[in-house]
Amino acid sequence: MSVRRLAPDEVQPASFAFTPDNLAWAQKTIGKYPAERKASAVIPLLWRAQEQHAYWLPKAAIEYIADMLDMPYIRVFEVATFYTMFQLQPVGKKAHVQVCGTTPCMLRGAGELIKVCKSRIHHEPFHLSDDGDFSWEEVECAGTCVNAPMIQVFSDVYEDLTPESLEKVLDAFARGEKPKPGPQNSRHGAEPEGGAVTLRDLPFDAAGPAKAGAAVAEKSKPASVAKAEPAPEAVSSAAAEFAAKEEAEIKAKLATLSPDATPEQKADAVGTRPTGLAAARSNAADKLQKIKGIGPVNEGKLHALGIFHFDQIAGWSREEIRWVGTYLAFPGRIDREEWTVQAKALAAGAPSAKE
């Protein structure tokens, strides 16, 4: 962890005040907390001040916020100097590069990234490059270790970096562009390189990813081996393709709706409501919470839809899965958590699952 001190007096502005828009936002933010707890707004207010002031916090801004929150200056200084998200001295106009130097990132090449920063920006952290466009520092874990090594630039993270890809990211910033955040290699999110290696054989009810994957794999094979099991890679990529298509389709449809659309209207736009029961059969609902992913809240919502039994969930069609997923505000999760598969298994042994 680097030493964190306020910038020298010669670069400190004489005063700081929020712009009218930021002031209105700050007052609204403070209003979210009980009057005697308004100090809780300190971090969002400091962050807004930093965004307003070229991404660094002058002493005047820290004191301005302390006054606004009726906090002793020292308390706000403690916050501002503790978190590396707050910059205490001028940073590069185009990018301040925070390189994670904690163990996983270091083991994956953070040292090489630091060398790039030293040669390209300045040999010392917290110094501006000659043109004033860049600065850098080493920070502790930023929480994206699975995509190590990484850097953070303002609010975005750039992951799975090599010295070469870091150079490209910096080139883009130098041109005044905003490079696409996230992994800088072929990975999608935190998935393994080359695609997912688990949940490749989801036995979806309708034309789900596994079936779509099998179909693609089947099609791409020579006739002599067409009956064999589909290649895992083909299933995996087809499943991902199917999921992405589903999500895009649902998103596109929801985007055409009024922002005031109810959960039911949204669900109706993308799927078909499953038929519910007026009450649990024999007044004995299955314990839907036995399905991983269903907690008490969702169980209550399912009951309200007339869904009480495992066999009801096990029998959902693709359209019904889309409807329920969208209604519960998590399209895709039913597939990812295999609710229907779990329900089928539970339905087979349902007697012990009665409430």
Ligand code: FES
């Ligand atoms: S160790 Fe670098 S992000 Fe966690």
